Amino acid sequence: NAGVTQTPKFQVLKTGQSMTLQCAQDMNHEYMSWYRQDPGMGLRLIHYSVGAGITDQGEVPNGYNVSRSTTEDFPLRLLSAAPSQTSVYFCASSYDGGPNQPQHFGDGTRLSIL
């Protein structure tokens, strides 16, 4: 069982560059989400999706775009990287996003913006 797969695991970018963090799940989950984790702060929700073709903003969406063309994939795009986006990014999925559903997390992407 692959679960939630994130790529890449590590990435270094220069300010102004763009890139896409990939996330795929093989559990047929409707709900997928992206979080960032910064020192001294809890995980913060960037964007989420309740199904293919549907996305919405979370707590910290600025500077990020998402799309959900298939149930399996939920890529996160950084349009013009800034040092403030240096963080560890986690993708997660759950059956339907209900508060009683456990979330399955990817292993994270450690991103540094120089």
Next chain:
Amino acid sequence: KNEVEQSPQNLTAQEGEFITINCSYSVGISALHWLQQHPGGGIVSLFMLSSGKKKHGRLIATINIQEKHSSLHITASHPRDSAVYICAVQGQFYFGTGTSLTVIP
């Protein structure tokens, strides 16, 4: 303002000790989750609680909905329990900052 507060932030224990990590929250919830994050980053779900108590091996989680408080207990702690433990509520839209636990042999 943090919707979820955890204490302590850091905890060091001797192997075999009984450990308690606390979580208080300010929002109405239907479920609370305890997560474990090992060095290297992977996050796994330990418990999902809406009332009472749950036990899995040496781990016990309790919740008091009226007091908006949950505790995670580890009995007979072991070095492999060393990790960051995170409390999350409201469909996991709100997370605590985590408790970093180190268990010394």
